[in-house]
Amino acid sequence: MFQKSRYVAQILLTALLLFPLISFANVPPPPAEQTLGLLDAVFNDLNEQQCRECHGPSVSDLHHTLASDEKLDCMSCHSLQSVDGSFRLVFTTNCLDCHEQQPGESSVHHLSATAQAGDCVACHDSLVQNRDDGHYIPSYAATMVTPLPSNGAGPDGRGSCQFCHDGGTDETTGELIFSNMQTHHETGFDQCAWCHNAQSATALAIRPCEQCHAPLSIHNIQVDTNGDGIITPGGEAAYFGHIGSNDDCLGCHGGFTETTTITGTRGRINNPTRHHLLIRTKDKKCLDCHTLVLNEDDLFVFEDFRVCRNCHGGHRQ
Numbered sequence: 001m002f003q004k005s006r007y008v009a010q011i012l013l014t015a016l017l018l019f020p021l022i023s024f025a026n027v028p029p030p031p032a033e034q035t036l037g038l039l040d041a042v043f044n045d046l047n048e049q050q051c052r053e054c055h056g057p058s059v060s061d062l063h064h065t066l067a068s069d070e071k072l073d074c075m076s077c078h079s080l081q082s083v084d085g086s087f088r089l090v091f092t093t094n095c096l097d098c099h100e101q102q103p104g105e106s107s108v109h110h111l112s113a114t115a116q117a118g119d120c121v122a123c124h125d126s127l128v129q130n131r132d133d134g135h136y137i138p139s140y141a142a143t144m145v146t147p148l149p150s151n152g153a154g155p156d157g158r159g160s161c162q163f164c165h166d167g168g169t170d171e172t173t174g175e176l177i178f179s180n181m182q183t184h185h186e187t188g189f190d191q192c193a194w195c196h197n198a199q200s201a202t203a204l205a206i207r208p209c210e211q212c213h214a215p216l217s218i219h220n221i222q223v224d225t226n227g228d229g230i231i232t233p234g235g236e237a238a239y240f241g242h243i244g245s246n247d248d249c250l251g252c253h254g255g256f257t258e259t260t261t262i263t264g265t266r267g268r269i270n271n272p273t274r275h276h277l278l279i280r281t282k283d284k285k286c287l288d289c290h291t292l293v294l295n296e297d298d299l300f301v302f303e304d305f306r307v308c309r310n311c312h313g314g315h316r317q
């Protein structure tokens with residue numbers, strides 16, 4: 001556990017070193033800003049040098065701690081060779097002589113037993129959730145604010161992940177950013193059902209993605225853009241995460257157009273839609289009605305938005 005956080009810390013450090021002079025200007029995506037997490041790229045064709053960029057210049061202590069913890073014999077990693085009649089330990093230092101990657105197919109990491117077992121959180125931490133941890137995924141019908149994976153129907157393609165996360169060149173670093181299909185498919189996982197469900201209606205194509213990107217993790221991804229040490233939903237610069245600004249909400253949820261009207265059964269307008277049409281007619285913001293509060297785990301969750309009197313005082317039921 002300790003070592004895991006050390007790597008994550010190392011990587012965060014790398015990220016910080018890469019971006020010493022971050023300026024929080026609103027550069028419209030895509031691609032998305034790259035301050036948090038990993039570069040949204042494909043890493044299955046790395047060389048030793050690139051491994052060391054994340055794991056540090058020497059992996060000697062790492063392996064020798066492991067060797068003593070697990071009582072491994074020196075010869076399980078080194079070999080004896082005869083040089084001029086005397087034997088010497090030979091040190092293989094190229095990671096890839098001992099760790100397998102499948103270039104163009106899968107990285108060392110995604111071939112690990114942890115990844116193959118579907119435990120993404122072990123390395124990706126709270127940016128995602130595990131498929132089998134019993135987390136909440138909505139089951140209500142699609143509405144005018146339901147996000148799509150790609151091709152959002154709103155202005156400029158708002159209303160989907162792809163509105164911000166798509167292939168291109170990162171402005172700050174000049175690094176190449178890949179499409180969501182590439183970053184996910186080139187992990188080499190071949191269990192399609194981990195991420196797709198051929199049975200889902202098109203309007204609900206986001207639900208299988210929520211096996212790992214459910215409301216709880218999604219609404220907690222945000223950079224503190226004004227550096228005051230706290231994340232203020234709606235109070236940060238736009239396009240540095242998911243909850244900093246009403247424009248971020250609209251990136252995923254804004255797939256509606258001027259003419260959108262959704263009615264419930266028997267032509268009666270349903271209650272979510274009644275309220276959501278006020279976004280257009282009265283220029284309401286999502287956070288005017290939906291309040292994000294911190295729960296006991298210090299994660300943002302929405303206050304109950306189903307009970308009329310929470311917002312309308314005692315007048316409505």
Ligand code: HEC
Nearest residue numbers: 032033034035036037127161164213239240241248251252
């Ligand atoms: C309004 C723009 C926007 C939209 C739309 C959007 N994101 Fe993001 N997302 C961001 C930004 C900005 C970051 C932070 C990236 C960074 O700093 O590295 C981010 C980060 C993430 C991360 C953390 C890993 C990483 O690369 O930093 C995940 C996971 C993620 N988004 C998933 C999604 C999913 C799933 C969707 C669609 C349901 C989506 N995003 C739609 C802007 C957006």
Ligand code: HEC
Nearest residue numbers: 003004007008046050051054095096099108112113114123
């Ligand atoms: C972008 C940064 C990055 C790069 C590049 C990178 N690693 Fe990693 N590596 C990580 C992180 C983060 C973890 C997860 C930390 C953990 O599980 O302890 C990890 C974990 C590992 C693990 C443990 C896997 C397991 O079963 O838990 C091995 C082995 C490994 N890396 C080898 C390599 C090799 C070999 C290369 C080069 C081909 C490489 N790494 C390149 C970041 C990186």
Ligand code: HEC
Nearest residue numbers: 057058059060063064066067072073074076077091092093
């Ligand atoms: C789990 C695999 C593993 C085991 C077991 C292991 N080593 Fe290593 N050792 C390595 C790796 C990998 C390197 C190369 C480190 C690098 O290049 O950053 C290394 C490097 C070395 C070096 C070169 C100097 C240095 O520290 O970089 C010496 C000496 C060494 N090992 C001795 C030993 C001895 C003695 C044992 C048994 C007590 C042992 N090793 C067990 C993986 C292992």
Ligand code: HEC
Nearest residue numbers: 003051052055059063066077078092093094095097098099
């Ligand atoms: C001589 C063989 C050998 C070399 C060279 C080697 N490793 Fe390893 N490494 C191992 C073995 C064996 C293990 C333990 C089993 C495993 O996790 O695959 C290990 C484990 C690891 C782990 C997991 C450590 C943990 O605490 O679980 C990481 C990370 C790692 N290696 C990274 C690297 C990187 C990066 C390089 C190159 C700079 C490298 N290794 C070179 C043999 C090697």
Ligand code: HEC
Nearest residue numbers: 038039040041043107109112114115118119120123183184
């Ligand atoms: C052993 C640690 C480890 C595990 C477990 C792991 N990953 Fe990764 N993942 C990494 C590392 C390190 C990188 C960056 C280097 C690479 O691709 O190997 C990465 C990169 C990625 C990327 C591309 C980077 C990005 O921002 O888009 C995706 C997508 C991804 N992983 C998905 C998954 C999924 C899905 C799972 C679970 C089924 C998973 N990973 C489990 C360590 C891990």
Ligand code: HEC
Nearest residue numbers: 149150162180181184185187189190191192193194195196
């Ligand atoms: C780790 C998650 C993951 C896995 C596993 C995965 N995909 Fe995908 N796939 C994605 C993502 C993310 C996209 C991009 C979706 C988008 O932008 O609409 C995508 C896009 C696609 C697309 C094109 C867009 C669409 O949804 O019609 C097809 C076809 C597809 N995947 C098929 C497969 C098949 C077949 C498998 C199994 C061999 C598979 N995928 C495994 C994540 C995954």
Ligand code: HEC
Nearest residue numbers: 037038040120124128149161165180183194195209211212
């Ligand atoms: C099995 C788990 C899993 C599923 C299901 C999944 N993803 Fe991801 N997704 C990840 C991981 C892991 C990352 C990398 C987070 C990081 O950067 O550390 C990621 C990152 C992302 C990001 C942020 C950009 C990036 O590449 O880092 C987007 C956007 C995204 N996923 C979209 C999707 C979409 C769309 C679907 C459904 C088609 C989907 N994901 C299904 C695990 C998953």
Ligand code: HEC
Nearest residue numbers: 138146147206207215218242243248249252286287290302
């Ligand atoms: C990265 C994409 C993304 C962004 C940005 C985003 N959301 Fe969401 N949100 C989702 C997804 C996905 C769901 C689940 C939708 C579904 O399955 O019907 C969701 C669900 C919700 C729900 C319903 C939660 C429940 O309990 O069912 C509310 C309310 C909501 N979002 C409000 C917001 C607000 C307000 C913002 C801006 C502060 C925002 N969202 C930003 C992706 C996003």
Ligand code: HEC
Nearest residue numbers: 140143145249253271272275276278284285286289305306
């Ligand atoms: C004028 C107030 C208001 C505004 C503005 C508003 N909502 Fe809602 N929203 C509600 C109410 C009330 C409900 C629940 C209605 C019910 O269940 O009876 C709701 C329900 C939802 C749901 C669940 C959908 C369902 O079918 O149950 C999501 C997702 C959601 N809102 C997201 C958003 C997003 C994203 C925005 C901004 C684009 C937004 N809302 C703006 C009042 C509002």
Ligand code: HEC
Nearest residue numbers: 271274275278288289290305306307308310311312316317
């Ligand atoms: C999450 C907060 C919230 C909840 C819960 C909520 N409302 Fe509202 N509702 C609002 C807001 C804000 C307005 C807009 C007030 C204004 O015009 O400024 C509104 C407006 C309305 C309107 C007028 C719509 C229009 O077209 O002008 C009706 C009717 C209404 N709500 C009924 C209900 C009923 C019935 C419930 C419970 C089933 C409910 N609301 C639950 C926040 C909420």
